[in-house]
Amino acid sequence: MRTMLNRTLLCLASALAALPIASAEAQTASATSAPLALDTKRIARDVTTMASDTFEGRAPGTAGDERTIGYLIARMQDEGLEPAGPDGQWVQAVPLLHTKLGTPRTLAFQTPKGALAVDRTKDIYVSTLRPADAAVIDKAPVVFVGYGVKAPERGWDDFKGADLAGKVVVFLVNDPDFEAAKGMDPYGKFGGRTMTYYGRWTYKFEEAARQGAVGALIVHDTAGAGYGWNVVESPGGENYDVVKSADTLTPLQLQGWIQGAVAKDLFARAGLDLAALEKQARSKDFKPVVLKGVTFSADVPVTHETITSHNVLGKIAGTTHADEAVIFGAHWDAYGKGEPDAQGRIYRAGANDDALGVAALLDIARVMKTRPAPERSVVFAAWTGEERGLLGSEFYAANPVVPMEKTVANLAIDILQTAGPAKDVILVGQGQDTLEDDMARVARTQGRTVTPEGLPERGLFYRADHFSFAKRGVPVMLLMGIAGASNLEQGGTKAGQDWIDAYTGNCYHQACDAIGPDWNLTGALEDIDLIGRIGWDLATSRRWPTWKAGSEFKAIREQSAASRN
Ligand SMILES: [Zn+2]
Incomplete structure (x- = not known):
């Protein structure tokens, strides 16, 4: 069984090996950028804060909504992002019927x-x-x-x-x-x-x-x-x-x-x-x-009642092709207040679903800001109303800041496995678009493999915010830790499945979706690194990912092909 140390050495070795040929390779294939120096402590701190009682379970239209918005704007400012909402604002107002x-x-x-x-x-x-x-x-x-x-x-x-x-x-x-x-x-x-x-x-x-x-x-x-x-x-x-x-x-x-x-x-x-x-x-x-x-x-x-909630949008402006954007997305909303559970917890604070995704985006942003700005813009979106039917992302995609035809890809995180390092990453929506080839490429440099989702009959591909982009033709990738059993370093796929069963059986959308000492973010960190690097590689290239033959979204994208020349 490989250890994490071996893994790290492997990453470094492949990154170094790639250096001499990177510029030549860029013409024909994709160069793979260096691993992101992510910070587990910062990620855990953001999750802990967003999942704390102060944020009241982050239900749209509540006091927890306002606090979350304020926190996310402050965090995006901390990381040196610029506002990416309409009219130069950090937020996009989303009118919702409740x-x-x-x-x-x-x-x-x-x-x-x-x-x-x-x-x-x-x-x-x-x-x-x-x-x-x-x-x-x-x-x-x-x-x-x-x-x-x-x-x-x-x-x-x-x-x-x-x-x-x-x-x-x-x-x-x-x-x-x-x-x-x-x-x-x-x-x-x-x-x-x-x-x-x-x-x-x-x-x-x-x-x-x-x-x-x-x-x-x-x-x-x-x-x-x-x-x-x-x-x-x-x-x-x-x-x-x-x-x-x-x-x-x-x-x-x-x-x-x-x-x-x-x-x-x-x-x-x-x-x-x-x-x-x-x-x-x-x-x-x-x-x-x-x-x-x-x-x-x-x-x-x-x-x-009609309530106004908000998407929070920050960006790194592109240098030469600022009108083209890679959009990272995760949803800030969760289920708010509920009946007390056995431990008396009333807030269903979605620590994993999806405070962890939002925290991951913030840390990807932090690392990207330490590098020279990319050619294309990179947008970091924290959506509202995902749990109510993908409403924040749907509203954005219907009222986008960067037009859909110039949106390079939507890269989404919604739940990551917190059971430790894994030998693989789970692919949702196999055969849909070429981002799965990017996934395989980056996973290889991590010493990992790609495993298609375990139960494609569950339709996870239609069940997260990236779908608001997919149905408008934008190529997408979703990381969702419950999509398939990870092959964990400790315990293999059995342990991976046990983690999913425990999470979906007890904690999914419940008060027990909390951060605790049982969380091991080592595997999640590799997933965050993978999606972050795919986004960085796209932002620093002229490549446009495409839908594969047979995808129901290919025709929609091709209608706007002329605008991407
Ligand atoms: Zn979610």
Whole structure:
């Protein structure tokens, strides 16, 4: 087993070996810059500060929001960055709708076998994105729409022209490939086990809204969703959106999830076998199925407000191509105040998710400022509202400071493994873009290898802020420590998986996501070094990363190719 000392020597050796050929190599391939002299203590100090009670769990629109913004501006100033927001400001204002459901006056299915009252936390989990005083659904028919996919480019339409206006639609989680076996229809139409965007809950609620539904419920199962019910219910009936105009407001009064067992019971009351319907849903011939005699009613008070949160943006201005930017991103927001846990902790402060990512960006910035300024600009973005649906990055990407076509890449950090040094780095979204080749190149100089994410069916590629850039064509890379088991120096992939299981099972979005003596940042530091150097190499070159053949984002990027000559 290699030790860290060996690793360090290896890095130095390969860096030195690369020096004599670096200038010649730059013409044809990519030069790899020297490792970043990162500072674990500074990173840990920033995490400790942002995750402390003073910041109240960093929920958008709270006092913790203001304190975090102030802290991040001060830290960016400390590191010598310049403001990179609109009009030379450090911040970009992001107007958000915040809603919260009160205690339901009514929340029940009416079925041929009597009323089925549902507990709004244990049985179903709902929220609303409408700024009204109540979410009201009056005896709406309930329709099962299978995976609810409308994908003309794949010859797939689960709706078959059904009229879903005014109805409550029930979806399966994930996409039609998820349960399919090799050789079985429709295997491969939806990327095999790799989740497509059609498998994401965000897609399903968007599609339900396009269909004019008033309610949308996704049948929860832990394997298909990629997380347990504890994660589903953790927002506690609150929801957020970027502020919408009346004509773009969703028709969905309520959107959310239904427990698998409750759905099974509900379908049985209508004489339907959910397991059999799940099989039918895997065929492109599937048609929506009305739950005969079943309606859904809800009358739930809603409190709503418009709040203004902020993205924090700092930069190192480029020397010769300042109009082109590499953007590093991490989200500053977390889940705020919740119910006390066993240890009485009320703030879900997201120490790893994603104070660590923000701290990493600050230290990358510090190291870059010790070097001569690069040709291209480097922007460091701390996004708001990621946990509410990638809202800060979405708002930025819709209102960018550097146009998307001149944005070289978005490099994102959202959770890093804190279990110690690893022999590999985890790649999310294999086959998407050429940044994975950069990842392999830099990992090699660290004496590490690249391991594709463990469960591509979880769709992590669509679940972090980099996706706001990807869908607009900007090549992206995401480091996410829970994407796959790291091959740890101590204990191998088993220990890597144990760490993921412990983190996602207990701490993800909970008060237990705290920094403590159990954190070993050695492996995280290598990941931060890797992403930092990829960004530096791009900022000091004329290279434009590209999407690979077969990526759903390639065509979008190519539309603006002329502007990158
Ligand atoms: Zn996160």
